[in-house]
Amino acid sequence: MTEKTLRGLLSPVVTPFDADLKPDTKRWIEHSRWLLSQDCGLAVFGTNSEANSLSLDERLTLLDAAFEADLDPARMMPGTGACALPDAVTLTRRAVEGGCAGVLMLPPFYYKGVSDDGLFAFYDRVIQAVGDARLRIYLYHIPPVSQVPISLDLIERLLKAYPDTIAGIKDSSGDWANTSAMLDRFENFDVFAGSETFLLSTLRGGGAGCISATANINPAAISRLYKSWQAPDADKQQAAVTDFREAVSAYPMIPALKAAIAWATGDETWRNVRPPLMPLDGETGKGFVRMLEGRGFSMPGRRNID
Amino acid sequence: MTEKTLRGLLSPVVTPFDADLKPDTKRWIEHSRWLLSQDCGLAVFGTNSEANSLSLDERLTLLDAAFEADLDPARMMPGTGACALPDAVTLTRRAVEGGCAGVLMLPPFYYKGVSDDGLFAFYDRVIQAVGDARLRIYLYHIPPVSQVPISLDLIERLLKAYPDTIAGIKDSSGDWANTSAMLDRFENFDVFAGSETFLLSTLRGGGAGCISATANINPAAISRLYKSWQAPDADKQQAAVTDFREAVSAYPMIPALKAAIAWATGDETWRNVRPPLMPLDGETGKGFVRMLEGRGFSMPGRRNID
Numbered sequence: 001m002t003e004k005t006l007r008g009l010l011s012p013v014v015t016p017f018d019a020d021l022k023p024d025t026k027r028w029i030e031h032s033r034w035l036l037s038q039d040c041g042l043a044v045f046g047t048n049s050e051a052n053s054l055s056l057d058e059r060l061t062l063l064d065a066a067f068e069a070d071l072d073p074a075r076m077m078p079g080t081g082a083c084a085l086p087d088a089v090t091l092t093r094r095a096v097e098g099g100c101a102g103v104l105m106l107p108p109f110y111y112k113g114v115s116d117d118g119l120f121a122f123y124d125r126v127i128q129a130v131g132d133a134r135l136r137i138y139l140y141h142i143p144p145v146s147q148v149p150i151s152l153d154l155i156e157r158l159l160k161a162y163p164d165t166i167a168g169i170k171d172s173s174g175d176w177a178n179t180s181a182m183l184d185r186f187e188n189f190d191v192f193a194g195s196e197t198f199l200l201s202t203l204r205g206g207g208a209g210c211i212s213a214t215a216n217i218n219p220a221a222i223s224r225l226y227k228s229w230q231a232p233d234a235d236k237q238q239a240a241v242t243d244f245r246e247a248v249s250a251y252p253m254i255p256a257l258k259a260a261i262a263w264a265t266g267d268e269t270w271r272n273v274r275p276p277l278m279p280l281d282g283e284t285g286k287g288f289v290r291m292l293e294g295r296g297f298s299m300p301g302r303r304n305i306d
Numbered sequence: 307m308t309e310k311t312l313r314g315l316l317s318p319v320v321t322p323f324d325a326d327l328k329p330d331t332k333r334w335i336e337h338s339r340w341l342l343s344q345d346c347g348l349a350v351f352g353t354n355s356e357a358n359s360l361s362l363d364e365r366l367t368l369l370d371a372a373f374e375a376d377l378d379p380a381r382m383m384p385g386t387g388a389c390a391l392p393d394a395v396t397l398t399r400r401a402v403e404g405g406c407a408g409v410l411m412l413p414p415f416y417y418k419g420v421s422d423d424g425l426f427a428f429y430d431r432v433i434q435a436v437g438d439a440r441l442r443i444y445l446y447h448i449p450p451v452s453q454v455p456i457s458l459d460l461i462e463r464l465l466k467a468y469p470d471t472i473a474g475i476k477d478s479s480g481d482w483a484n485t486s487a488m489l490d491r492f493e494n495f496d497v498f499a500g501s502e503t504f505l506l507s508t509l510r511g512g513g514a515g516c517i518s519a520t521a522n523i524n525p526a527a528i529s530r531l532y533k534s535w536q537a538p539d540a541d542k543q544q545a546a547v548t549d550f551r552e553a554v555s556a557y558p559m560i561p562a563l564k565a566a567i568a569w570a571t572g573d574e575t576w577r578n579v580r581p582p583l584m585p586l587d588g589e590t591g592k593g594f595v596r597m598l599e600g601r602g603f604s605m606p607g608r609r610n611i612d
Contacts, residue, residue, distance in 0.1 A: 056362065085581060110358035114583065118581050119581070275428035276428050
């Protein structure tokens, strides 16, 4: 059965890098703590975390640091998918041993056009190798990036084989018809919208919440919508968070999120990204800041650690 | 300047897996030795090697085993690209330290639609971090799988910055116009066709050879074409290797290559693939074997190690 501790709003926690582009554990913990303080769970190692730009060892080191810092594992859903089966097993096992309430698992994404049989075999082997009844897997459907979709038939087959382990999905297809079909078709399966744009629709359809990049910088408003989705002003709240999301989405998402945190904290280190991503360049960065200023953007309570 | 030891035919060496789907070093060395005996170089850790289905540690262990087995590093071009910069650096460094004449480097392939600036920064950082004048990089352009192309402008920029390090490219676009444009535009840059289908055209255009999946099972005929490409029967040779390639390509390539080796050696272990790939199923496998038999297929000198 699905753990309710992971419902609501989660953020794919952006990963800070130091001047040598190594993961900056202190800043990462600080940002994670702030997100928790805003009622936002931690989907560390997501697409917007540059997770696949981190080595396995770097991800394991960060995860251990989170446990040592006593971040609540009941609010953690680390990304543990990988192209290589042993990497997915190692990272998933560590997450479960650390008490994470769930993991968000990309399919192996190098080969394209692979069969549902092959994807089923991948998840099946991870589940068998981890061999822990505490494991809860949220599937990660993000075809615009992974180019490897998770079909409704594959979900059905996985749910039939592992009803207690397959806990839900993050749908980052951007295709509401797909999200809606999953909400209609599956029981005991927590559907998360891939962004706050579909949060209210997802909740009205019986979904569990959303896991959204912009939660890194706008968690309070999104979390409030989650908690008050049946309130009279819910549609108005939805319009406001959607509007902010769209304003940010006019820029490359990951560099923009980091630029927003750098601006809010005065900590320029936050601008660093790993190639193949690039920081916002001068003119684009200035336009982005003007947009934030024009909206009175702030991250209340978010301070620079230095 | 480019090392000539890597010209001609190379094979992305298929990676054997044991019953637990762990890399089988003995069978891998045996197959590699046979390929060398057929005048076929070793592009280990290519797409058809299931390289991205191997952990970094598994790739390092295999590479060390190749060095210990005295496979000629002057004939080795391991794939060392990765999504994560540190992985690419670690693997590239090991290859250079082991004396490999070159490396074949995928761009980071998780994020799509990335900029040439970002891809340049990735290769730049790998080159700076490895910091070894012996490094020779062959770029790996395989947009049908990676979905991250290497543009002509990016090549030009890399060649200008690192004329002694950027040694060439494997063009697996399947687009002859692109291969031809690279042959025309760049000097001191070894262009390899991504399959034997374009071998003769590539050589006539001044290219270096080909790196082909089917070289795993048909190296002698392709290598002969490379060595006698100016002979009167070259077009006839080309037609024959193309015909065989097309017959194999009617099946899923990697499982088919492994099924062919299993059939030729009587060693069923060779059929194993890692998910998300699947072995050829019963009926498909039978059809494949009938195709091989009908063509009098064999792998002369290739024996089962057991």
